[in-house]
Amino acid sequence: MQALIETLKPGSPDHALALSLDPARIPAHIGIIMDGNGRWANRRSLPRVAGHKAGVVPVRTAVETCARLGVQSLTLYAFSVENWKRPRTEVETLWQLLRFYLGRELARLCANNIRLRAIGRIDILPPSVRRELDAAIGATSANSGLVLNLAINYGGRSEIVDAVNSILQRASESGSLDSLVIDEDAISQNLYTSGQPELDLLIRTSGELRVSNFLLWQIAYAELYITDTLWPDFDRRALLEAIAAFQKRDRRFGGLRPASAHSAPSPSSMEPVGSPSS
Ligand code: IPE
Ligand code: IPE
Ligand code: MG
Secondary structure (H helix, E strand, O other): OHHHHOOOOOOOHHHHHHHHOOHHHOOOEEEEEOOOHHHHHHHOOOOHHHHHHHOHHHHHHHHHHHHHHOOOEEEEEEEEHHHHHOOHHHHHHHHHHHHHHHHHHHHHHHHOOOEEEEEOOHHHOOHHHHHHHHHHHHHOOOOOOOEEEEEEEEOHHHHHHHHHHHHHHHHHHOOOOOOOOOOHHHHHHOOOOOOOOOOOEEEEOOOOOOOOOOOOOHHHHOEEEEOOOOHHHOOHHHHHHHHHHHHHOOOOOOOOOHHHHHOOOOHHHHOOOOOOOO
16 A cells, blocks of 8 residues: 555555555455446447557556555456457457567566456467466466466356366366365365455446456355446546545445444343333
């Protein structure tokens, strides 16, 4: 958190916003559905791919801001299993941009101690993309700061299916299939995000009120933050505002707020009105 404040101009709105955050309640894991590139381009009468190009800038901002804030994991939705339905030229531009991003950002990721991971069915990506992705993942694997998960050819349902299949396969290999019981921990431990903190905050840009197959298991108790801002316009201030909003939420996880719990009625005062004892 201090690392971020040091980079901001004293007196600037971002500096004031960063100072207003509670360092003890920085979300451990943030997921972002980076949506609205096409609409951003449409509004400027540009081709959709111009929106995707413009969307690379806020990726760097979000990644470095999260790293400096002390966020442990950031998961960015870059390409869904459903995005193959788009025109081939658009999909190819997205792969080119991913390679451009990796080439341009690798040194900065290392300088910021960021560990890159890819989540999704990446085995079927074009070989050139996979090669660069694997190289970048390898080059950052010893970094100990922010874990940056790029969700590529990712689907929340496929992730759960893949988790269940790996549990089944391991049980089959060890001859324990007959006695296998799958519980929540087993699924969590076999997700692509295994070992990372629970998702605290899910941000979606461009105003759509849906999750579009993103982190379906992990969002169970995440706080949802949806902004009309289109992804290419999602700057550092927009991210700090999302985190400030997150810190104002009352997270109960199905329980009660500590104050309510203390003032809970005693069992004797809980008799229903009109019950024989009243
Ligand atoms: C998000 O922007 C980027 C990807 C899905 C790859 P969109 O391309 O979905 O932009 P809109 O939703 O059409 O505006
Ligand atoms: C979700 O956005 C996928 C990514 C941001 C990568 P979409 O634009 O594909 O989602 P829908 O089609 O609006 O649900
Ligand atoms: Mg979209």
